Amino acid sequence: MAAQSNAAPIIIKRKKVVGGGGHHGGAWKVAYADFVTAMMAFFMLMWLLNATTEKQRKGIADYFTPTVAINRVSGGGNGSFNGDSTFTDEALPFSGARPAVVARRDTGSEGTDDAETSALKMLESELLGFGGESDVLENEMKHVITKLTDEGLVVELFALPDAPLFDADTGQPTRLLRKLADLLVQTGRSVKNDMAVAAHVQAQPVVAARIKVWDQSTEQAVIMRQLLHDAGLAPGRVQRVTGHADRDPATLDPMDIRNNRIKVIFLR
Structure with missing residues (x-):
């Protein structure tokens, strides 16, 4: 009993830890x-x-x-x-390109413009539909692309390496271009729009003795206008004939034969 009374008391101390204090x-x-x-x-x-x-x-x-x-x-x-x-x-939803027809405020002119656009679209369908009539004509239609713009319906006739539009030696139109001119006049009778003719040619080497791209393109545009009249186009319907030389190439290579092309525009 004496030993137990002399024992030191046991004291337990509890510390309260606060996290993040x-x-x-x-x-x-x-x-x-x-x-x-x-x-x-x-x-x-x-x-x-x-x-x-x-x-x-x-x-x-x-x-x-x-x-x-x-x-x-x-x-x-x-x-x-x-x-x-x-x-x-x-x-209108954005598709990467602006619409071909710009809306107008005047309701009367808007109706006229819509009717003209519909007529040009129908002309485009008729022109592109000719390719299915025969194998020969289908091959010729490979030289034709169309585009409806603010200016009107642009019909582009372009040359290929094995099928030029003009003879390289004489400068005279080939049989291909004559048949395409007949086709344009035949389909163009469905509309009364005035027309414009433009010619583009490929670039010539800078070492050439005489660069004559301006004279060449102007001459080809005049020949195309005459071909249209010979095919039966009404006199006075062509309002503009222009030669653009090599200033607006269709491909990245300005000397590519694909740049030799004729544009016939059915004007609005």
Whole structure:
């Protein structure tokens, strides 16, 4: 009993540990980083507002829009199309190229323009449809491409290495070009549009004694106009005959024979 009374008492001390207490915590660093990021974005926004134009700001806003834009530019009104009709030029879906026909405000002229466009499209379909009538004509149609533009229906007749449009020695039109001229006159009777003729030629070597691309293209355009009249085209229907020399090549190689071509335009 005496030994037990002299034993030292056992004292248990419990320490309460608080995790992340004081300056050892890291939560404030995350909050501070968010604050700095927000301030940086704010100052960048203020800089963009002062350093860009209205058109550039609209482009930036469209870039960061999370949804797919239905129109290329923003309008000034409210609603789904910003005050524009779905059939206006600016509200049409973007396809990489502008429409061939520009919308007009005058309802009377708009109706006339639509009718003319429909007639040119029908002429284009008739012209391209001739290729299925015979094997010979189908081979000739390989030299024809068409394009509907603001100026009108452009019919391009181009040469190939084994089938030129003009004889290299005499400069006279080949049988291929004569048949294509007959085809244009035959199909062109369905419309009353005036026409224009333009000629393009390939570039000549710079070492040539005399560069005559201007004279050559002008002469070929005049010959093509005469071929159209000989095929039965109404007098006075051709309003313009031009030679473009080698200034507007169709391929990357300016000396490619593909650049030898004739354009017949049914004008609006």
